[in-house]
Amino acid sequence: MPDQKDDGEIIESADNTQTRRDWLLISTLTLATAGTAVGLWPFIKSLNPSAEIQAQRTSKIDISAVELGEQLVAQWQGKPLFIVHRTKEMIEKAEADDGGTDPQADSERVERPEWLILLGTCPHLGCVPRFEETDEYLWVCPCHNSTFDYSGRVLRAPSPKNLQVPPYRFISDTEIEVGEA
Amino acid sequence: MAEKGSLSRVYDWFDRQLPVTELMENHATKYPTPKNLTYWWNFGSLAAIFLVIQILTGILLAVQYKNDPTLAFDSVQRIVRDVEWGWLIQPMHAIGASFFFLVMFIHLGRGMVYGSYKSPRALLWLIGCALFMVLVIAGFTGYLLPWGQMSYWAAQVITEVFSAVPVVGQTLVEWVRGSFVVSDATLSRMFTYHIVLVPILFIMLTVVHISALHKVGSSNPTGVEIDKKEKDKFATFHPLTTAKDAWFGLLVLMVFFAFVFFAPHYFTPVAQFIEANPLQTPPEIVPEWYFLSMFAILRSIPEKLLGVVALFGSVGILFFLPLLDRSPVKRAFSRPIFRWGLLLFFLDFIYLGYLGTKPPLGANLVAGQIATLYYFLFFLSLPLVTWLEAKMAAKKGAKDE
Amino acid sequence: MAVLGATLVLFAGLVGVAAASEELPPLPDVSIPTDAETIELGERIVMARCKTCHSLQYLRDEETLQPLLSGITPDTAKKQFGVVPPDLSLIAIARPGGAAHTYAFLTGYENDLGDCEKAANRFISGGCTAMVDPRLSDEDALAITAFLKEAADPNEKIRVQIGIWVEIFLGILTVMAYLVYRRIKKRELG
Ligand code: HEM
Ligand code: FES
Numbered sequence: 001m002p003d004q005k006d007d008g009e010i011i012e013s014a015d016n017t018q019t020r021r022d023w024l025l026i027s028t029l030t031l032a033t034a035g036t037a038v039g040l041w042p043f044i045k046s047l048n049p050s051a052e053i054q055a056q057r058t059s060k061i062d063i064s065a066v067e068l069g070e071q072l073v074a075q076w077q078g079k080p081l082f083i084v085h086r087t088k089e090m091i092e093k094a095e096a097d098d099g100g101t102d103p104q105a106d107s108e109r110v111e112r113p114e115w116l117i118l119l120g121t122c123p124h125l126g127c128v129p130r131f132e133e134t135d136e137y138l139w140v141c142p143c144h145n146s147t148f149d150y151s152g153r154v155l156r157a158p159s160p161k162n163l164q165v166p167p168y169r170f171i172s173d174t175e176i177e178v179g180e181a
Numbered sequence: 182m183a184e185k186g187s188l189s190r191v192y193d194w195f196d197r198q199l200p201v202t203e204l205m206e207n208h209a210t211k212y213p214t215p216k217n218l219t220y221w222w223n224f225g226s227l228a229a230i231f232l233v234i235q236i237l238t239g240i241l242l243a244v245q246y247k248n249d250p251t252l253a254f255d256s257v258q259r260i261v262r263d264v265e266w267g268w269l270i271q272p273m274h275a276i277g278a279s280f281f282f283l284v285m286f287i288h289l290g291r292g293m294v295y296g297s298y299k300s301p302r303a304l305l306w307l308i309g310c311a312l313f314m315v316l317v318i319a320g321f322t323g324y325l326l327p328w329g330q331m332s333y334w335a336a337q338v339i340t341e342v343f344s345a346v347p348v349v350g351q352t353l354v355e356w357v358r359g360s361f362v363v364s365d366a367t368l369s370r371m372f373t374y375h376i377v378l379v380p381i382l383f384i385m386l387t388v389v390h391i392s393a394l395h396k397v398g399s400s401n402p403t404g405v406e407i408d409k410k411e412k413d414k415f416a417t418f419h420p421l422t423t424a425k426d427a428w429f430g431l432l433v434l435m436v437f438f439a440f441v442f443f444a445p446h447y448f449t450p451v452a453q454f455i456e457a458n459p460l461q462t463p464p465e466i467v468p469e470w471y472f473l474s475m476f477a478i479l480r481s482i483p484e485k486l487l488g489v490v491a492l493f494g495s496v497g498i499l500f501f502l503p504l505l506d507r508s509p510v511k512r513a514f515s516r517p518i519f520r521w522g523l524l525l526f527f528l529d530f531i532y533l534g535y536l537g538t539k540p541p542l543g544a545n546l547v548a549g550q551i552a553t554l555y556y557f558l559f560f561l562s563l564p565l566v567t568w569l570e571a572k573m574a575a576k577k578g579a580k581d582e
Numbered sequence: 583m584a585v586l587g588a589t590l591v592l593f594a595g596l597v598g599v600a601a602a603s604e605e606l607p608p609l610p611d612v613s614i615p616t617d618a619e620t621i622e623l624g625e626r627i628v629m630a631r632c633k634t635c636h637s638l639q640y641l642r643d644e645e646t647l648q649p650l651l652s653g654i655t656p657d658t659a660k661k662q663f664g665v666v667p668p669d670l671s672l673i674a675i676a677r678p679g680g681a682a683h684t685y686a687f688l689t690g691y692e693n694d695l696g697d698c699e700k701a702a703n704r705f706i707s708g709g710c711t712a713m714v715d716p717r718l719s720d721e722d723a724l725a726i727t728a729f730l731k732e733a734a735d736p737n738e739k740i741r742v743q744i745g746i747w748v749e750i751f752l753g754i755l756t757v758m759a760y761l762v763y764r765r766i767k768k769r770e771l772g
Binding site (some may be wrong): 216255258259267416417420421424425427428431432435438439441442443445446451452454455464467478 | 605639640644669670671672675677678707734735737740741742744745746748749752753755756759760762763766767770771
């Protein structure tokens with residue numbers, strides 16, 4: 001049985017209890033909900049990487065010590081980073097074709113041909129490929145034997161993709177900055 | 182009614198297999214609450230609000246904190262400086278502890294004024310005392326974690342307290358510390374107690390506390406139990422009590438956030454901003470304000486073992502209140518002697534807290550001893566007070582005849 | 583807002599009481615500047631003069647993001663001064679009286695060494711300090727204090743700004759929730 005209240009609208013719900021919906025209640029609940037949502041935001045944000053870790057978003061790496069034909073394994077954001085100082089022959093091999101199952105020109109993968117900079121995680125399941133110079137390939141993944149050529153492009157499955165090129169720029173001839181701030 | 186919405190079908194699916202509606206109606210919406218409760222009955226729900234705040238902020242702090250003496254102090258500074266909103270979360274937890282204690286003291290005091298420890302709520306009171314013990318442990322273990330000078334020396338002194346136990350004292354101290362002094366081992370275990378043991382106990386005991394409450398029902402300010410059949414004296418928990426808890430909770434949160442935003446270091450002694458140094462005690466060690474009364478009791482007794490017994494006794498005696506006070510009258514205001522005794526007890530407790538900030542010398546020492554004596558006398562004299570009050574009532578009854 | 587105001591007045595009073603320290607002479611009643619220019623000046627002086635002996639390990643170098651360490655190692659300092667100069671990142675809140683103590687210390691040197699070996703300072707208990715008189719002008723001491731205060735509590739500005747909005751929001755919501763409660767009370771209790 002509905003019960004008339006001073007200014008409230010009457011709503012009869014399924015179990016016959018009267019719920020009063022007036023502007024005051026609605027706006028209070030709305031405000032409270034909005035407040036809770038906004039209030040939880042700082043809590044969620046606090047789980048972001050802290051300023052200390054944000055600072056590692058980009059890394060400066062000195063490449064002057066990398067000998068011709070050698071690889072330096074550096075770290076960027078805690079991930080392995082391959083820096084290869086390519087010889088003339090290596091560059092020729094890399095430029096000869098567009099790789100295997102994931103074709104891409106070598107020129108799109110390097111800033112300067114003598115420096116090949118790659119993320120050292122296998123696109124298959126994340127192992128770190130081993131640097132092993134052969135006629136055919138330059139890296140072989142110890143986990144499931146994917147191979148990668150002189151440009152880091154996949155030759156042999158199971159890896160579906162080429163080794164990834166991270167964002168980087170040359171600060172000078174001997175130093176690069178990896179990552180985007 | 183038209184075809185049921187999909188939302189209510191989902192609800193029904195749960196309700197068929199879980200007592201959703203039943204639990205909600207019994208414990209929230211339809212739970213009968215006396216209509217005449219005053220705001221003193223709001224502090225239980227406030228304690229729950231602060232429990233939630235402590236758990237939420239605590240989880241976020243635990244994510245960033247490092248429980249290693251070489252990193253602990255540093256990691257707290259990193260939280261405040263480097264973690265997004267860390268400057269908000271860290272003081273919320275620290276100030277939250279103080280508010281939790283404040284709310285708990287008032288909640289407990291309300292229980293004493295309105296005889297909430299008497300039948301049929303004796304077990305409810307005992308569970309409450311256990312919750313208070315957990316809060317004390319939470320406060321103690323948590324205070325060590327920032328690894329400041331005060332953290333370290335407070336923990337050193339309080340764990341040393343166990344050495345007063347005859348024969349096994351030293352063994353006990355080492356058992357508590359996991360080491361000869363407060364050290365890496367102590368920090369690891371206190372951290373574990375603080376973030377695992379304490380929350381589990383809090384949540385379990387809170388559930389039991391509420392279950393017990395809802396079995397026997399709230400008391401009310403008249404001190405006279407209301408018969409369950411007098412339906413017109415009860416309102417359903419929702420909306421009357423929910424609305425009251427909500428607005429009063431918001432009011433307290435306003436004060437809480439005023440501290441968090443405008444005076445986050447208010448309760449933090451300056452020595453806490455200096456990293457713990459096991460080789461140098463700060464000029465004076467004062468515990469957090471909520472331990473001051475207990476601290477004063479400990480220090481006012483010059484004999485080591487007795488002091489420690491008094492320290493634990495001061496909390497432990499709360500458990501015996503239902504046994505000591507057998508008066509059938511619940512409301513303190515209705516009892517001619519008890520009302521003054523209780524008022525004096527509250528003042529005594531606050532005074533002990535004040536003495537806790539002063540060195541226990543000369544007049545302060547004597548005052549501390551008198552105050553400690555009264556603290557225990559209040560409890561231990563309750564059988565006598567009850568007997569005297571019964572006599573007075575009988576005399577008055579005879580006169581009225 | 584009235585509640586907020588009252589609360590704030592209460593804080594101010596209580597903080598004042600808590601800050602009163604014993605034995606040392608009363609701290610000078612200074613208002614510490616909060617403007618960016620003064621803080622920057624203070625930073626320059628600290629980096630040029632104090633950082634040779636003191637670390638500020640909770641602050642970072644802007645370029646390398648490394649913690650700011652002192653110019654000399656703790657071991658050398660210990661040999662040279664007998665004590666390791668304290669880290670300065672929290673110093674402005676780690677002494678009774680807070681930043682006022684920092685200012686008092688910096689300007690509290692006595693010309694007469696008395697029994698002290700290195701330097702006499704009125705605001706150190708015992709009266710002696712191992713840090714020689716930096717001979718700072720009043721403005722420089724104030725600027726240094728302003729910087730160290732900011733370093734000790736770098737979030738103060740944003741905290742107060744956000745805090746005011748949070749309090750306004752909670753104030754409005756509390757009043758509205760109270761009005762809701764009052765209506766419900768009227769309906770339920772008559
Ligand atoms: C103007 C720059 C400086 C500032 C702002 C500064 C600030 C301070 C402060 C606030 C203290 C703490 C006082 C206390 O114990 O309460 C202190 C102590 C000390 N400072 Fe400095 N200081 C400065 C420069 C230096 C320099 C250049 C040296 C090295 C010669 C030095 C050596 C010390 C030592 C050895 C202590 C320890 C004193 C003791 O505990 O006896 N300070 N300083
Ligand atoms: S992870 Fe490299 S081939 Fe599988």
